[in-house]
Amino acid sequence: MSSNKFPIPQGTLDMLILQILSLEPAHGYGIAQRLEQITRETVKINQGSLYPALHRLEQKGWLKPDWHASETGREAKFYALTAAGKKQLAAERQSWQKLTTAVDLIFNEGQ
Amino acid sequence: MRKLVNLFRRSRRERLESELDRELHYHLERRIEELRHSGLTDVEAKRQAAIDLGGIAKIQEDVRDTWYPTWLNNLIRDLRFSLRLMSNKPGFTLTAVLALALGIGPNTALFSVIYAAAFESTGYPQADHLVQGFYQPKSGKSRHPLAAGDFLQYQRESTVFESFSTSKTGFALYEGAHGTEQVRTQATTHGYITKTAKFDLILGRDFLPEEFQSGSANVVILGHAFWKTRFAAEPGVIGRTMVLSRQVYTIIGVMSPRRASEPFQIQIWKPLVFSAAEQNNRGLGDYSILARLRPGTSITTAQTEMDRIQANPAGYAITLQPVRGEWAASDTRNAIWLLGGGVSFVLLIACANLSSLMLAQGTARQREVAIRMSLGATRARLITQFLTESLVVSAMGCIGGGVLGWSLVRVLVAQLPAVTLLAETEPTLNLPVLLFTAGIALFAGTLFGSVPVWKAASLSLGASLKRSSLLRLRRVLIVAECAAAMTLLAGAAICVHSFWQRTTAELGVKQPDRILTFEFGMPAGVQGNHERIDTYYQSVLSAIRSVPGVQLATASAGAPLASHPRFPFGRESDRVGILHLMENYFETYGIPIVRGREFDNKDRNATEPVTMINQEFARIHYPNQDPLGQYLEMSLPSAKGMVPIQRRIVGIFHNVKSTGTLNLIEPEIAVPATQGFSVAATIAVRSSVDPTSLRDQIAKTLQQVAPTVAMRDAMTLDQMAANVVKREQGYAIVFSMLAALGLLLSGLGIYGVMAFLVAQRTKEIGVRMALGADRRQVMHSILREGLTLALVGLTIGAAAAAIAGSRLQSAINETQQLNYTALAAAAVVLILCAAGACLAPALRASQVDPVDSLRAE
Numbered sequence: 001m002s003s004n005k006f007p008i009p010q011g012t013l014d015m016l017i018l019q020i021l022s023l024e025p026a027h028g029y030g031i032a033q034r035l036e037q038i039t040r041e042t043v044k045i046n047q048g049s050l051y052p053a054l055h056r057l058e059q060k061g062w063l064k065p066d067w068h069a070s071e072t073g074r075e076a077k078f079y080a081l082t083a084a085g086k087k088q089l090a091a092e093r094q095s096w097q098k099l100t101t102a103v104d105l106i107f108n109e110g111q
Numbered sequence: 112m113r114k115l116v117n118l119f120r121r122s123r124r125e126r127l128e129s130e131l132d133r134e135l136h137y138h139l140e141r142r143i144e145e146l147r148h149s150g151l152t153d154v155e156a157k158r159q160a161a162i163d164l165g166g167i168a169k170i171q172e173d174v175r176d177t178w179y180p181t182w183l184n185n186l187i188r189d190l191r192f193s194l195r196l197m198s199n200k201p202g203f204t205l206t207a208v209l210a211l212a213l214g215i216g217p218n219t220a221l222f223s224v225i226y227a228a229a230f231e232s233t234g235y236p237q238a239d240h241l242v243q244g245f246y247q248p249k250s251g252k253s254r255h256p257l258a259a260g261d262f263l264q265y266q267r268e269s270t271v272f273e274s275f276s277t278s279k280t281g282f283a284l285y286e287g288a289h290g291t292e293q294v295r296t297q298a299t300t301h302g303y304i305t306k307t308a309k310f311d312l313i314l315g316r317d318f319l320p321e322e323f324q325s326g327s328a329n330v331v332i333l334g335h336a337f338w339k340t341r342f343a344a345e346p347g348v349i350g351r352t353m354v355l356s357r358q359v360y361t362i363i364g365v366m367s368p369r370r371a372s373e374p375f376q377i378q379i380w381k382p383l384v385f386s387a388a389e390q391n392n393r394g395l396g397d398y399s400i401l402a403r404l405r406p407g408t409s410i411t412t413a414q415t416e417m418d419r420i421q422a423n424p425a426g427y428a429i430t431l432q433p434v435r436g437e438w439a440a441s442d443t444r445n446a447i448w449l450l451g452g453g454v455s456f457v458l459l460i461a462c463a464n465l466s467s468l469m470l471a472q473g474t475a476r477q478r479e480v481a482i483r484m485s486l487g488a489t490r491a492r493l494i495t496q497f498l499t500e501s502l503v504v505s506a507m508g509c510i511g512g513g514v515l516g517w518s519l520v521r522v523l524v525a526q527l528p529a530v531t532l533l534a535e536t537e538p539t540l541n542l543p544v545l546l547f548t549a550g551i552a553l554f555a556g557t558l559f560g561s562v563p564v565w566k567a568a569s570l571s572l573g574a575s576l577k578r579s580s581l582l583r584l585r586r587v588l589i590v591a592e593c594a595a596a597m598t599l600l601a602g603a604a605i606c607v608h609s610f611w612q613r614t615t616a617e618l619g620v621k622q623p624d625r626i627l628t629f630e631f632g633m634p635a636g637v638q639g640n641h642e643r644i645d646t647y648y649q650s651v652l653s654a655i656r657s658v659p660g661v662q663l664a665t666a667s668a669g670a671p672l673a674s675h676p677r678f679p680f681g682r683e684s685d686r687v688g689i690l691h692l693m694e695n696y697f698e699t700y701g702i703p704i705v706r707g708r709e710f711d712n713k714d715r716n717a718t719e720p721v722t723m724i725n726q727e728f729a730r731i732h733y734p735n736q737d738p739l740g741q742y743l744e745m746s747l748p749s750a751k752g753m754v755p756i757q758r759r760i761v762g763i764f765h766n767v768k769s770t771g772t773l774n775l776i777e778p779e780i781a782v783p784a785t786q787g788f789s790v791a792a793t794i795a796v797r798s799s800v801d802p803t804s805l806r807d808q809i810a811k812t813l814q815q816v817a818p819t820v821a822m823r824d825a826m827t828l829d830q831m832a833a834n835v836v837k838r839e840q841g842y843a844i845v846f847s848m849l850a851a852l853g854l855l856l857s858g859l860g861i862y863g864v865m866a867f868l869v870a871q872r873t874k875e876i877g878v879r880m881a882l883g884a885d886r887r888q889v890m891h892s893i894l895r896e897g898l899t900l901a902l903v904g905l906t907i908g909a910a911a912a913a914i915a916g917s918r919l920q921s922a923i924n925e926t927q928q929l930n931y932t933a934l935a936a937a938a939v940v941l942i943l944c945a946a947g948a949c950l951a952p953a954l955r956a957s958q959v960d961p962v963d964s965l966r967a968e
Contacts (some may be wrong), residue, residue, distance in 0.1 A: 003780050013532050027134075028134055028137070029137060029138045029141045029142065032138070042287070043939050046165055047138075047142075047163050048164050048165030048166070048169065048170045048173075049173075050172050051131075051134070051135065051138075052173035052174050052177055055131075055177040055178070058177075059177050067130075070137075075133070076134075076137050077133070077134045077137070079129065
């Protein structure tokens with residue numbers, strides 16, 4: 001089963017987290033679930049690597065943590081995108097598009 | 112910076128940790144629930160959730176890494192590790208911290224005091240631009256002030272000075288609200304106060320140029336202390352008048368506060384007005400130059416210019432010298448360097464101690480290092496860790512040393528008044544000095560702390576870890592420590608012994624409690640003429656003799672326990688005290704004439720020049736000869752230059768204890784005042800009753816003879832002797848403290864090494880015991896090992912002490928001969944201390960249980 005999944009490209013995890021959080025604030029577990037759904041279980045994400053990434057983004061000031069009751073009624077740490085985070089997401093999305101366009105161009109060249 | 116601050120806010124870290132914990136637990140619980148819903152059993156769900164998340168410890172580490180930069184994380188980890196290590200080894204930690212604190216504290220304290228006395232003692236702001244000038248004979252070192260005419264010519268013709276001035280100190284009678292008292296005055300030329308000396312005024316103004324013209328209004332500036340005590344620090348004092356020596360002066364300014372150290376006991380400043388006659392005086396005189404160089408001008412340039420002006424009399428050269436550096440009488444200076452040397456030895460011992468401890472610590476952990484290296488730790492990482500550890504210990508030691516030093520400065524200020532009074536402000540802990548000493552100690556500690564790691568790290572992995580070379584290094588350190596301790600102890604023993612000699616040595620004066628001495632100057636009209644001076648003092652003495660209760664009275668320049676004018680004689684320049692005596696000197700003090708005769712009425716100005724010498728002078732300069740009838744050539748400064756005079760030795764008088772700080776007895780020469788060149792006035796009165804009860808009566812009588820002069824420093828000789836002893840005591844106490852410290856530290860060092868040796872060799876000792884060695888043999892071998900090291904150190908130290916000691920002794924009391932008793936005493940104390948330090952480890956070795964020790968590994 002895991003052999004079908006490919007490892008997530010380096011550096012894209014941060015971008016995916018920012019993207020997920022741009023929809024609504026979520027806690028770590030929620031993000032993990034969302035990631036799995038969105039990537040339709042094609043991308044292998046080590047759940048453990050999610051937390052260092054979240055804390056790193058928080059340190060950079062792109063995420064703002066907030067403790068409040070979750071859907072189960074227990075306290076959980078919710079992360080929300082900050083203004084800087086939104087800017088960062090926009091920048092990353094743009095550069096990602098540039099990259100994919102460039103890659104597409106290269107791939108289409110030969111056809 | 113905020114991150115660094117946060118680092119030390121433990122609460123932040125704790126909060127982060129607990130939040131991370133809750134966050135991860137929340138994740139796990141939700142995951143377990145989810146997996147249970149999908150049909151897994153509790154156990155399986157928990158297991159699967161843990162696998163999905165990955166190792167919690169790893170995640171925590173990774174998350175923590177995001178909180179701080181890597182180096183900071185490592186540092187925190189190292190610091191925590193060090194603290195844990197230190198609390199695991201309180202013995203090691205305590206010894207190291209103690210060694211450091213005891214090394215750094217006294218050093219910092221003593222050198223702070225020395226620094227204050229030596230480098231801040233000029234008392235002048237921006238003293239590096241200040242120079243002093245005087246005449247020096249072309250063949251000689253004595254200094255002579257200039258006559259007014261010479262000073263004025265230099266002042267007129269020189270161009271390199273921002274300000275060129277001179278001053279003259281004197282006394283005046285101040286008629287205050289509470290009676291008349293003598294005050295110390297300084298008459299200064301224009302610019303002296305605010306331009307040359309750069310003293311600040313807190314009230315009023317400096318003297319104006321026109322106030323230096325003769326015939327101008329009398330104005331004064333008050334010293335701060337004088338203003339505070341006599342005028343209750345009243346700001347409205349400016350413009351008021353006061354009476355000084357029966358003349359009315361207007362107060363125009365008040366000085367800012369300065370310490371009342373010797374050169375600054377001036378209470379009142381006046382303009383120095385040269386009379387027309389005085390301006391024509393040439394050659395030697397009363398005025399030394401104090402001048403401030405223009406910025407960028409060197410003293411050599413200035414000297415060249417001064418030489419070119421050629422106002423100097425024949426046989427003399429004008430000499431400029433920096434004001435800085437001339438900071439203490441030579442005997443005080445000697446004492447200071449001896450103390451400085453002593454305390455440096457203490458630091459040396461402390462460093463050796465610390466190094467040896469660190470070395471032991473590192474050696475014991477070489478295995479740990481090797482293992483960690485083979486597990487992939489980089490050498491840089493390991494060294495950083497070890498450095499952090501030694502720095503943590505060192506930091507604690509430095510803090511301890513700082514606190515200790517801070518409190519010791521107070522002790523020193525109290526014990527060494529002769530030294531601390533030189534300082535402009537009361538010495539306090541000097542931060543640069545603290546940093547310097549702490550730096551040396553830290554360097555030694557970290558250097559030796561990292562040696563074992565370097566060694567272990569450079570070994571190829573798996574190679575056997577030999578300890579022998581490091582052990583040898585430690586042994587060398589112990590030997591060095593013992594050697595330094597021995598030198599220190601010998602020095603202290605010599606000092607204490609000499610102090611004991613001093614305090615018990617006879618004064619050489621009969622019934623010192625019956626002798627009152629005081630200083631009594633002469634009025635302006637008398638100065639400068641021999642006959643008038645002689646007549647004046649004769650009348651002073653006969654007035655004193657008329658007071659009931661007075662048996663004898665004499666006047667002299669130089670007296671027992673008073674500072675003498677020094678006379679350059681032969682090689683031993685400025686070592687011979689010169690006394691100018693009036694009649695009855697020897698009877699009044701009760702000093703026996705050993706041989707020959709005393710001066711009498713027939714020794715006049717016109718008769719043959721004669722002199723008397725003391726026993727010490729005879730011993731040094733006339734060994735195995737009869738000095739009586741021999742001639743002494745003495746060159747005396749006069750207005751015509753140095754004039755050589757042959758004086759016949761007519762008598763030898765008994766030695767009298769001198770004031771020299773470390774010198775018990777000094778060679779002395781006496782000349783009759785009638786043939787001398789100066790009579791300053793120490794008056795001695797011998798009475799049949801307690802002489803202090805006569806003081807007021809004598810003062811009253813003298814008021815009639817010399818209404819403008821007041822007696823100063825009236826004291827019995829007994830009190831003076833007590834004061835001298837008190838000063839001496841300070842040196843002996845401080846030196847003994849240093850020696851005790853050195854002893855303690857080397858004891859600690861020996862103990863540390865021996866304890867370590869025993870711990871390292873527990874297994875070997877166990878084997879030896881299992882093979883039949885008895886406990887006493889084991890104990891002996893340990894004791895022997897320790898004592899051998901101590902003995903080697905002692906021998907080296909004794910050799911060093913013999914060299915240093917003979918120098919010290921020649922500084923203390925003339926005798927070049929080494930004090931073997933003191934040396935032997937030091938050796939015995941050191942051996943006892945070493946034996947004591949070895950005893951505990953040796954006992955521990957003899958208690959080793961063979962079975963336990965072999966099972967230990």
